[in-house]
Amino acid sequence: MSEQIRPDVARLVGARIRAIRTSQDLSVVSLAERSGVSRRMLTQVELGQANPSLTTVDKIAGALGTSFSALIGVLDRPAPDGVAVWSTPAGSWAYLVNAVETPAATIELWTWHLIRGDRYEAGAAVGAPASMVHVTGGEVRVRVGEADRLIDPTRSARLDAGHDRVFEAASPVADFVWVVTIPRDAEPT
Known part of the structure; x- marks a missing residue:
């Protein structure tokens, strides 16, 4: 995907x-x-x-x-559960829950639900700071560039934004929160 x-x-x-x-x-x-x-x-x-x-x-x-x-209107009036932005036929989904804009950047809070076999591929964001992932259920495998990381439930990780990132469920189902910062002068993710 x-x-x-x-x-x-x-x-x-x-x-x-x-x-x-x-x-x-x-x-x-x-x-x-x-x-x-x-x-x-x-x-x-x-x-x-x-x-x-x-x-x-x-x-x-x-x-x-x-x-x-x-x-998509998240800044004006965030929906209580966010806005469904991405989904797959197998049942994976991503919601943009909230966002804050500053003169220097936009900070987005996402919640994700991945079913094993689905994946989400995010391009590199040159010049952006590392993003943060916190797994709330299951295990998430993230490929950052050429390196694979396995993030266990209740664990967090920082992900280098300068490389492509691929998210997959390492367990049958994985849920996580992803915080992304998009600088105004960087190539977005």
Whole structure:
């Protein structure tokens, strides 16, 4: 499984990206240059015809001077259980529970439920600080670059953001909390 977001969230994000872009009087070409995302992909995202990765949405949001958390409304009024952002047919899921923005960064709090056999792949976030993972149930295997780490229940770990990260359940089911910091001047995760 890749880091693509749920189709309903992708449509919401696309509409908000288009609204912000037009309110800033930016063309799709200008936003493509600012974000490093192709014009074709931007158009497809805005129309809800693409299911972009979180990395792509973070790049677009950063170029617009906002964040993924703001695009889905978590900053304005967080839902009690968060917003379901990622899921699989097997039953794995991820919710963005809350977020805080500072002038320097966005800090996101995620809760995850992975079923053995599913995986979540997160790209590297060059320049971002380490993220923090706390396992609340089961065991989580995380590959950071070439190194594998097994995180037991009730244990925590820091994960280097400068490398790709792959999360998998090492037990039949694994639950964990992930805190991610996205600096304003770093390539997002």
